[in-house]
């Protein structure tokens with residue numbers, strides 16, 4: 001029997017729900033093995049304590065590739081057109097901020113993910129889980145579409161945390177809430193996207209990402225075409241009402257409310273917020 005080509009190998013799905021408690025291992029529903037770009041590590045200061053934290057928690061030959069597969073599987077189908085990202089370099093150095101992703105000046109297909117070494121030394125709790133979460137979030141910026149840099153930054157950040165959530169890497173402080181605007185970004189928007197995925201069917205967020213491939217950002221058309229002809233503001237309102245209803249049901253059932261507490265938003269990026277920005 002001929003060998004099965006690597007692109008058609010399947011791995012047992014393991015669905016990670018947002019309500020799952022974060023764990024130290026990621027739970028991707030990996031269906032397809034994508035070719036991944038060259039992954040490189042630039043460690044600027046080996047004597048920094050953060051270098052040791054990173055190296056003792058992250059397995060270079062496995063974890064980074066694994067996160068690329070998570071991201072690609074959550075953003076694309078095997079036949080989707082993807083950005084031509086050819087390399088991702090992890091640059092670990094001490095600077096002001098947490099993490100950001102950028103393209104190199106000569107060629108935007110070569111990405112750099114900069115993560116602050118000081119940050120690694122300040123993580124409390126499950127260090128490996130948190131580092132993998134940040135890596136996952138930043139890798140989304142290496143592979144997502146962004147309407148040629150015109151997309152709503154809150155949506156771009158929301159997609160990154162939607163992927164992180166579905167990779168089983170939600171941060172422990174994350175709370176689902178519908179305060180403020182839908183495009184507040186990060187997990188605030190990420191949970192909203194998760195809601196749309198559940199409401200309008202599997203692949204909804206992939207379609208939203210695909211809708212950012214061409215042309216200028218057109219919010220009205222994007223959400224109407226992906227979410228049953230509805231306006232994003234209307235969808236956000238419905239989402240808020242649903243969370244309220246769920247909270248009431250939980251209170252009536254005598255369980256502790258978990259969905260509408262005012263959540264803290266801790267940005268994982270410092271400006272520039274996504275790949276189309278420059279340093």
Ligand SMILES: [Zn+2]
Pocket residue numbers: 137138141157160268269273274
């Ligand atoms: Zn980001």
